[in-house]
Amino acid sequence: MDFGFGINRSSTIDLTKTDNGLFRRVCSEEPGARTCMACGSCSATCMASDLSGMSIRKVLLAMQRGQDIRHMLSKCMLCGKCTMVCPRGINTRRLVLTICRLYD
Amino acid sequence: MIDRIASGFNPFVIPFLAGMAFVLGYCLISMIRIVLQLSHADRKKFLISLVTPGVIWRNCRDIFCDCLLHVKLWKRNRLLGYMHSSIALGWFILIVLGHIEVLLFVPGRINLFYYPIFFNFFVAENESTVQGKVLFFLMDFFLLVVLSGIFLAMLKRLRSRLFGMRRTTRHSLTNQVGLYALWAIFPLRLLAESFTAHISGGSFLTVPANWVFRQFLGNDLNMLPTWWAYSIALCVFMVVLPFSRYMHIPAEMMLIPMRNAGIRITSARRGLARLEVLSCPNCGICIDACPMSADRANLKDCTVYLTRQIRRGNEKRIDEISDKCLLCGKCQELCQVGVEGPKLRVAQRASRKYPISPDFSDIDVKGSGISAEKHEVAYYSGCMTRLTPSISRSVESLLRKAGVDYTWIDRDGGLCCGRPMLIAGRTEEAREMAARNMELIISSGAGTLLVSCPICYRMFTEEYTLPGIRVVHYAEFFDELIRQKRLTVEKSDVCYVYHDPCELGRGCGMYDGPRRLLSHAAFLAEADRTRGESVCCGGSLGSISLDFEHRKSITMSSLENLYSSRADAIATACPLCRSTLARYSDRPVRDIAEVIDNQTKES
Ligand code: SF4
Ligand code: SF4
Ligand code: SF4
Ligand code: SF4
Ligand code: SF4
Numbered sequence: 207m208d209f210g211f212g213i214n215r216s217s218t219i220d221l222t223k224t225d226n227g228l229f230r231r232v233c234s235e236e237p238g239a240r241t242c243m244a245c246g247s248c249s250a251t252c253m254a255s256d257l258s259g260m261s262i263r264k265v266l267l268a269m270q271r272g273q274d275i276r277h278m279l280s281k282c283m284l285c286g287k288c289t290m291v292c293p294r295g296i297n298t299r300r301l302v303l304t305i306c307r308l309y310d
Numbered sequence: 311m312i313d314r315i316a317s318g319f320n321p322f323v324i325p326f327l328a329g330m331a332f333v334l335g336y337c338l339i340s341m342i343r344i345v346l347q348l349s350h351a352d353r354k355k356f357l358i359s360l361v362t363p364g365v366i367w368r369n370c371r372d373i374f375c376d377c378l379l380h381v382k383l384w385k386r387n388r389l390l391g392y393m394h395s396s397i398a399l400g401w402f403i404l405i406v407l408g409h410i411e412v413l414l415f416v417p418g419r420i421n422l423f424y425y426p427i428f429f430n431f432f433v434a435e436n437e438s439t440v441q442g443k444v445l446f447f448l449m450d451f452f453l454l455v456v457l458s459g460i461f462l463a464m465l466k467r468l469r470s471r472l473f474g475m476r477r478t479t480r481h482s483l484t485n486q487v488g489l490y491a492l493w494a495i496f497p498l499r500l501l502a503e504s505f506t507a508h509i510s511g512g513s514f515l516t517v518p519a520n521w522v523f524r525q526f527l528g529n530d531l532n533m534l535p536t537w538w539a540y541s542i543a544l545c546v547f548m549v550v551l552p553f554s555r556y557m558h559i560p561a562e563m564m565l566i567p568m569r570n571a572g573i574r575i576t577s578a579r580r581g582l583a584r585l586e587v588l589s590c591p592n593c594g595i596c597i598d599a600c601p602m603s604a605d606r607a608n609l610k611d612c613t614v615y616l617t618r619q620i621r622r623g624n625e626k627r628i629d630e631i632s633d634k635c636l637l638c639g640k641c642q643e644l645c646q647v648g649v650e651g652p653k654l655r656v657a658q659r660a661s662r663k664y665p666i667s668p669d670f671s672d673i674d675v676k677g678s679g680i681s682a683e684k685h686e687v688a689y690y691s692g693c694m695t696r697l698t699p700s701i702s703r704s705v706e707s708l709l710r711k712a713g714v715d716y717t718w719i720d721r722d723g724g725l726c727c728g729r730p731m732l733i734a735g736r737t738e739e740a741r742e743m744a745a746r747n748m749e750l751i752i753s754s755g756a757g758t759l760l761v762s763c764p765i766c767y768r769m770f771t772e773e774y775t776l777p778g779i780r781v782v783h784y785a786e787f788f789d790e791l792i793r794q795k796r797l798t799v800e801k802s803d804v805c806y807v808y809h810d811p812c813e814l815g816r817g818c819g820m821y822d823g824p825r826r827l828l829s830h831a832a833f834l835a836e837a838d839r840t841r842g843e844s845v846c847c848g849g850s851l852g853s854i855s856l857d858f859e860h861r862k863s864i865t866m867s868s869l870e871n872l873y874s875s876r877a878d879a880i881a882t883a884c885p886l887c888r889s890t891l892a893r894y895s896d897r898p899v900r901d902i903a904e905v906i907d908n909q910t911k912e913s
Contacts, residue, residue, distance in 0.1 A: 238857075251697060253693050253723065253725070253726055256723055257673065276666055279666050279668070280666065280667070280668050280669050281668060281669075281670070282668055283668070283725065283726040283728075283730065283731055283743065284726075284730045284731045284734050284736070285693050285726040285730050285731075285851075286730055286851045287693055287697055289858075290697065290849075290886075290889065291697075292858075295857065295858030295859060296858075297855070297856075297857050297858070299730075299734075299851070299854065300633075300854050300855060303664070303734065303854065305666070306664040306665065306666040306667075307662070307664050307665070309664075309665045309666045310665060
């Protein structure tokens with residue numbers, strides 16, 4: 207369809223060398239993950255934060271930086287506290303399961 | 311009554327025989343396969359139960375009540391019950407009577423399989439006896455009963471609301487073929503028997519019909535085509551039976567013994583799970599029952615569509631349906647066959663593999679908030695209650711007022727009970743968490759474990775082994791304290807409606823306890839749909855894929871139902887229900903503990 211105008215592809219050049227492939231794969235299945243505003247509500251309520259420093263906010267950040275998140279995720283109890291408090295309505299519980307599934 | 315055809319055979323019985331041979335062979339093979347799919351221990355248990363006298367009796371009783379009489383459907387809606395039992399029981403009696411006729415009048419033919427079915431074609435009435443009259447009367451009577459059932463079945467397709475159902479299932483092509491064949495069988499039987507009634511004899515239905523037909527079709531040539539048609543209708547029905555919903559007839563007869571043997575679902579597709587899937591007649595009762603139906607987008611995600619997709623092997627849809635369900639258990643509660651929709655889904659979730667598995671084995675629970683001295687009662691709030699501090703505050707305040715010697719074992723955090731993990735399908739990880747928590751609870755040395763969250767309560771009672779420790783929900787515990795006069799509660803004039811949390815009500819069967827406790831402090835009203843039929847709040851952790859915004863319509867319909875009671879406020883006994891309902895409710899939502907605490911005097 208031709209609206210008489212188009213949108214140019216972003217011309218930003220990404221100079222970072224980190225491998226954030228996991229983050230991109232996760233986001234393609236869970237677009238909600240991109241809407242996280244790092245408010246930290248999930249960090250405050252996370253049951254597993256004492257055990258492994260787990261929090262959804264940190265996991266999302268670490269994945270974008272290409273850092274390993276296995277240790278953090280290994281203590282998530284799928285308790286859903288983060289989902290209950292997330293102001294963005296991100297389905298964080300499913301997000302955890304998706305990350306666990308796509309991790310390699 | 312004498313044989314009319316010397317050979318006792320006519321080619322029109324061939325379709326019937328072929329259909330019968332096919333269906334018997336098919337069912338036998340699939341039933342044997344299901345038994346072979348059971349684990350070794352389960353198979354042994356099942357086979358032993360088949361020869362245990364007590365179980366045999368229960369099996370016979372249940373098969374009679376559920377498959378023929380449809381007792382559970384009668385309780386639900388009389389018209390629906392009559393429709394099903396008239397067809398099932400009526401047909402069964404017709405077959406039995408057919409055999410009695412053969413035994414009585416032409417006993418030499420009893421070894422011919424088709425004789426009882428086509429009896430009227432093969433005999434001629436040479437003398438009229440009382441026995442014959444009575445039998446023919448009964449045959450016509452039960453044929454009429456079945457025909458009335460078929461008529462109601464047709465009516466149900468047009469006006470399902472008469473039968474207490476808002477929505478019915480959309481049927482696939484095979485199901486429709488089966489349905490029309492079933493509808494055709496009995497009118498054709500009436501026609502066939504009517505055309506032959508002046509030879510074989512008949513009763514109040516067939517004789518007048520015969521007279522009418524002879525007025526304008528006065529020719530015996532019509533006899534054979536109708537018998538052919540009847541036999542072909544039977545054949546079509548039996549040939550599509552294994553591939554349509556009518557497979558539920560043989561499957562349910564095997565499901566009942568297997569359930570009575572105490573076998574549980576362990577895999578998503580094999581053994582008992584397979585049998586439950588086959589036993590679903592697609593009646594569609596679970597469509598109206600399902601709280602997700604509040605949103606039209608979810609109409610195809612209730613249990614009837616799960617069983618259908620599993621039979622079709624549509625993996626993508628099976629996964630979608632399995633992940634969406636709230637596991638509220640209402641479909642199972644209302645299903646007259648007893649298809650365990652939630653368990654089938656959890657088994658499906660458990661079949662997935664993840665490269666990352668949580669590991670809790672290295673956690674040391676000792677020392678996490680446990681004081682050295684022993685207390686009578688250990689209070690486990692669980693993470694849900696910790697996120698709703700008003701509840702834990704009320705529970706503590708009540709314990710203090712009653713002077714109970716208690717300790718709050720997870721005050722400073724701890725592990726989740728494991729149920730959210732379990733219902734996400736990660737069984738091993740959940741077991742690991744349970745093991746850690748069992749250590750924690752046992753090391754506290756308390757004789758009573760008090761909980762304020764139904765999710766934990768169900769997990770503790772179903773999956774934990776806590777020798778010598780009484781697990782109690784506060785609804786029962788505080789009621790006891792009040793009756794022992796350790797708490798003095800003053801009744802307010804506020805009227806509350808109680809929302810049954812799924813995990814406490816359908817999950818643990820606790821309906822009266824919370825109501826009794828609440829009635830100490832307030833007046834009680836009941837919603838339209840209540841107890842076993844209550845509507846999930848929509849916040850359930852059972853659903854993996856339902857997003858925040860897609861839960862709203864479910865919560866709204868749950869609230870609509872509660873508003874129907876016209877109560878001033880809503881009370882519940884689950885921290886998750888409380889926060890979910892409070893989000894959209896136009897009147898106050900309280901946990902029972904808060905209500906009681908408000909009305910309890912400081913002692
Ligand atoms: S589900 Fe996992 S990430 Fe979310 S609060 Fe619970 S433990 Fe933390
Ligand atoms: S609560 Fe939601 S929005 Fe806030 S940091 Fe966590 S995931 Fe992001
Ligand atoms: S699951 Fe039960 S209620 Fe639902 S259609 Fe099947 S038999 Fe009916
Ligand atoms: S368990 Fe509840 S939400 Fe799930 S299909 Fe059954 S009625 Fe619907
Ligand atoms: S919060 Fe609602 S969905 Fe969850 S267990 Fe309680 S009643 Fe069921």
